[in-house]
Amino acid sequence: MDVRLSASLLAGIVLLFHGFTAWAMVEVSMEDRVEVFKGDTAQITCMFTSDDGIGALTIQWFYVLRTGEKQKIYYQDATMQVVDRGTPFTDRIMVNVTAATGEVVLTIADVQIKDQLEFICLVKSLTDGVSEGRTRLLVFERPDFPTIEGVQTGISVHEDTLSKIGSCEVKNGFPKPNITWYRNNAPLRVSDVVKVMPSTTTESSGLFSVSSELSLKVTKEDKDAQFYCEVTYLVPGGTRMTETSRINITVYYPSTAVHVWVESPKGKIKEGDSITFNCHGNGNSPSSVYVIRHEDNEYGLESNMVVLKNVTRLQSGLYECISTDMETFEDLSGNTTVFVNYLDHAVVLPTNMEVAQGEELTATCNALSSLQTHTAWFKDGREVLVGHTLTMKDATFDTAGTYKCVVTVPEIDGMETMANLRVHVKGAPKIIKPEQTDLEESVANMVDLTCHVRGFPAPSVIWTTRDGKVLETTSQTETEDGVQSVVSVEVTSEDLTAFCNASNEYGADALAFNIKAIVHTTAAAITTSTSTSTNRSSTLSSSTVVHATAAATTTRTSTFSASTVQAATAIPPKKIRKESSGVIIAVIIICILLLAILGSVLYFLYKKGKICGRSGKQDLTKEKSSKDNIVVEMKSDNTEDAILLGVNGEKLPPSNQ
Template sequence: MALPDTAPLLVGLLLLFHAFGAWAIVEVNMEDKVEVMAGETAQITCMFTTDEGLGGTTIQWFYVLPNKERQRIYNKEPMHEAAEQNTLFTHRISLNVNGTAAVLAIRDVGVRDNLEFICVIKTLTPEEAEGRTQLQVFKSPTFPTIEAVETGISVNEEAPSKIGSCRVKNGYPKPNITWYRNNMPLRNTPPEVVVTSSTTIESSGLFSVQSELTMKVKKEHKDAVFYCEVIYFVPGATKMTESQHINITVYYLPTEVNIWVESPKGKIKEGDTLELRCDNNGNYPSSITTIKHQNSEYSVENKTMVRTNVKRLDGGVYECTFEETDNFDEISGSTKVSVNYLESAVITPKDSIAVMEGEELKASCNALSSLQTSTTWFKNEKLVSKGNTLSVKSATLETAGMYKCVVTVPEMEGMKTSSTLQVNVKGSPQILGPDVQEVETYETTVNLTCSATGFPAPTIMWTTSDGKNLNALQTETEDGAQSVVTFKITSNVKVFCNASNDFGSKVVEFNIKTIVHTTPTATTTTSTNTITDDTVQTPTKSPNIKKESKGFVIAIIIIAIFLLAILGSVLYFLYKKGRICGRSGKQDFSKRKSSKDNIVVEMKSDNTEEAILLGVNGEKQQPNDQ
């Protein structure tokens, strides 16, 4: 609605109120204070009532200057509203009117906005009302920092000594600092405890506070924990922050010296690394600490002594002495150290023992020790007996072997010693494996192994079935002997392993079968007659003939067969012509068996039963009836 249209109406209403002598009633209600954190938006509410309604109401906002004067910052009339120019709030405020509530919003508040604000409500009549609200701005301070004195403090100081200082910065309102020792607050009670504080107002209007603690130090303060506590305010609450905890170094003379074994924990054994530590109930900077072994006068000027690979003689009394170098007063303490030991295991009888088969085996094992021991016997890594004594009522060949005695200390891990005993059982040899062993081979050379047990170690001999002795290599084993023989074979053969000692002998038979590769028999064929040599065989492998030589022999045999065939053909041709026996006619040949060195061919006539036998060399052989 335009101003010219409403002005006459407003003037008319004013004259009407004057004519009747009636004034409007206006009331304003506001909170006493509004609390807000710095940087946030503050909202100050002005609640008002008027019987004139909202049409002619004017709302004005002011803040109070330090000289108590008012400074208007916002004006809202029925037809116009705006923030006042050139004030602290010109660009940070806005007004929101909702019914009878006028809310002034102030953005990005700071400690400078910690002021009193006034809301004034006016009507068309001269009647007006106002309300006041104090805006309180809060800023949390930084985390407190604490610094302790770097040097030690002597209990002999007469004046109070500085313990440390505590500082907190940029808080609003001003934070408060309280000192604590072991969770108990410290009050300013000179000369025992003196607390001094100073406050700095920063250019931003925030407060920084520093506090210093001095006090007379006593021996019981050596383990005390000091810290400071900062109390500060936030909207509607009080908060507290603790600084880090600090300790101080207190110097005082000891009244007692202690020395102990730091490691190993528990019992000590030979070979361990021994570490001794020494300490006292004092704390004095000008002093010397010495640890000394009374038995050997071995000593170190230190609070720690380390001895590696200790022996039993390193046991005994160790003494620690504290000496302050101002007046050369001394105080000492001592402890006794025991070094446990386990000597080497000793087996009786020593090294080895020989018993007859069937007799009793008995041996003992002992090791000198400072502690209780436990003894076990092993054979081939298997437990065979417990206790110091090894006993076998009736020894057998299986009893023989290497036995190991292990002595341990049950209550101390790592304490162990051992020794070995070779047990030999006198008796006739035994050969491993069956009495008859079958061996098949394609090779011309065979390796045979024969292992025999027995004591004394048996002698192993190799013989063949035809009585031939074979040379072999024999080695002694843990429980007997072993022999390996290598020889060449050309046919099936039996070989015997004979193991013997003073108490008897044992024989094992090896049946060796050769597997021979054979080639098909070569034949020669003519047009009507066939001559074969059934006696020709492919030669077997020979250990002294190379593969190339075997091929050469086969080729020679084939050539010989061809020559014989040609010779037979020539003889037959001459016979047909009658140049051998003067006869003609049809003849046939029949094959007869011959030896490898002599081939005989029989020739028959169709008309007679006469026969002419020809040898390989071409000579005539007369029949019985020529």
């Protein structure tokens, strides 16, 4: 009974408290709209106020179907948060609640066109009642760049009906983009002479593609008009605009005058040029035919142009362009005058000259031209004289060669002619000495010797050696002032002298080439071998000389001397590199050190009685024997005879062996 009474009292208190606070209602406020690009994330905020804590609230989210019905997508109370399954938003939404600020945020990921719906936030309190707010989610998509296409055929001003000018198209926008036509920066409004036909296509993605076609009554002024489209579309928070490229249309209208002119070349015309004539009427009618006449010649035009190739001075004169309207057969004409400049071939007199050394030569060069000319003489690419007459005194071999006369017209670039003069200077041969006639080459190498001889008539060249042997010429070429002869010789172990002998009817000349042969040799190092298995052997004999003094029996003096073996090397005939000599000396020193160490070891073993059956305690008073010497026998690589050297390096007689 006590428990029931307590529960009843508690319920009464709650009802009483609820009665005092019933006037306070939960309130919800939301934005009218939320705008977002397709593919982005949308956040819809629901603001609420309530005297109850968050644990006493129930929060629900709905979206409104096309039919007007509500579809729940989210539920939350004090014990759970549930995202409804089987809705288009099941896997794409998330709800965050901030109790301190009274804020509920619905986040929708990867927004699509079909998500453009109305969303409802419903908040229910245990004591404050129920309140809801609504927000419209607006989705936007920028359209592709608009395109424009004009008509490819011309439009006549005489057309009785409106003519199609072009069409514009913009694809994949949301909401639907808008297209406006412009002519020369001015918008075109629909009227009796202007017609615009729009059309809209809804793609499977829900996006809109819009096209528009423009037709109007064409006038002559439209020939230079620029037409384009302006596309406007909505984005979150505003409007954007983009424009297409400009197009022109071809307008046909009759001519009232004809003009003809030389399109190329610009400036003065010369023989050999190609002349391009351009002929135009001030109208634009496809029925007009153009021809150009010059004296008795008539040339048909293609695309209002005609080209005369490789013109000559005979094609100078008056040229007339005639336009004929094939509908009315009326003619219109215009004319222009052409002058073709010319430059005849240069004439050099004489073309070939032979002068003796010390004589004077004179030649002339002329070319007939319609314009002022400039004449210059060149030799070996260098200008030697300016003027029509070439005069040179005291001719030498340097005078010989080919002279080029170049005649140009300064007023016209590329207008020039040229002719050659060949000059021969008669005289005895003279050999041009090269920088080096004394050569050093390795044996067996081939050496090319070149002999450049001046003289005219062209000298005869013969190669010989010091002993009169004739060498076979490798090649011989005539030059501007003589000949150039080449011979190839092989270097032998002996020095060689080759003579270049040149002669003609006026004299002779000779030049010697000295070739010094270089023989390359390799110094061989002698290697001492202690192996008994080789064919080379060395015999080591040694003896000790011991002297005892009378003053002390404990003091012993022993004298040990060993002979050294010197390595013999082959002496090169001419040259020995310093590096090779250094290596040989180093090898000899190492051999001497090794022999000294070997002698010391043998002496030590001898004193200890380890070799030759001797005891380490030999009588130190034994007289020195002249034959108790260390003897070393060495056999070289090139002989089998042994050389015996004494202690002091003296060669021992055979009896001591």
